[in-house]
Amino acid sequence: MRLLLVEDHVPLADELVAGLNRQGYAVDWLADGRDAVYQGASEPYDLIILDLGLPGLPGLDVLQQWRAGGLVTPVLILTARSSWAERIEGLKAGADDYLCKPFHPEELQLRIQALLRRAHGLANQPTLAAAGLDLDEGRQCVTRGGVDIQLTAAEFRLLRYFMLHPEHVLSKSHLAEHLYDGESERDSNVIEVHVNHLRRKLGRAVIETRRGQGYCFTGATE
Numbered sequence: 001m002r003l004l005l006v007e008d009h010v011p012l013a014d015e016l017v018a019g020l021n022r023q024g025y026a027v028d029w030l031a032d033g034r035d036a037v038y039q040g041a042s043e044p045y046d047l048i049i050l051d052l053g054l055p056g057l058p059g060l061d062v063l064q065q066w067r068a069g070g071l072v073t074p075v076l077i078l079t080a081r082s083s084w085a086e087r088i089e090g091l092k093a094g095a096d097d098y099l100c101k102p103f104h105p106e107e108l109q110l111r112i113q114a115l116l117r118r119a120h121g122l123a124n125q126p127t128l129a130a131a132g133l134d135l136d137e138g139r140q141c142v143t144r145g146g147v148d149i150q151l152t153a154a155e156f157r158l159l160r161y162f163m164l165h166p167e168h169v170l171s172k173s174h175l176a177e178h179l180y181d182g183e184s185e186r187d188s189n190v191i192e193v194h195v196n197h198l199r200r201k202l203g204r205a206v207i208e209t210r211r212g213q214g215y216c217f218t219g220a221t222e
Helices: 010-022 033-042 059-068 084-093 105-119 153-164 172-179 188-202
Strands: 002-006 026-030 047-051 075-079 097-100 128-130 133-136 141-144 147-150 207-210 214-217
Touching: 002 010, 002 033, 002 172, 010 026, 010 105, 026 033, 033 059, 047 059, 047 105, 059 075, 059 084, 075 084, 075 105, 084 097, 097 105, 128 153, 133 153, 153 172, 153 188, 153 214, 172 188, 172 214, 188 207
Parallel strands: 002 026, 002 047, 047 075, 075 097
Antiparallel strands: 128 133, 133 141, 141 147, 207 214
16 A cells, blocks of 8 residues: 655654655655645545644645545645644545644554555455455454464555455556555566466466456455
């Protein structure tokens, strides 16, 4: 999953990017509201974390411009402002959730997971689960029949994206756009390698190849 973090406090941004990377997210970071207006609307982000107190353009104005332009990407607001009036303004502008500073990193992690599941119609699921597979996002492994199946970091990122998009046909280029940040080199052949590794661990039928189109996570067993 590819996230955009818009935060002008550099030490906090560095801490958040490092933590989100450890959780398997690809993160692009911006510090100016004017840059965020363009990049948030032009890149395929799965979720945006937005500070309100930004230079260039306040976060609330950034959010209003995104929503006015039709952007539907979930937005989680970070702010040092805790008044109810400001929270209500943010929600009216189109924020999906609010988190006041200071906050515990685990709370941010859980809110991100919940927003991503909600955005894909899985809000009623406490965890990602399909066809006997349960993805443990904290331990970055998958469980089948009570047995843990260990995953590499890359396999975990790919499987999480597949499980958030069951029965969707996803091209290699689409997967690369959502699994790597804007600074990373994107190699579609690497996606194929990780798909094959997942098939060896979970069964070939779990991920179908659609010739000329890409891959489809079916969750089917052999």
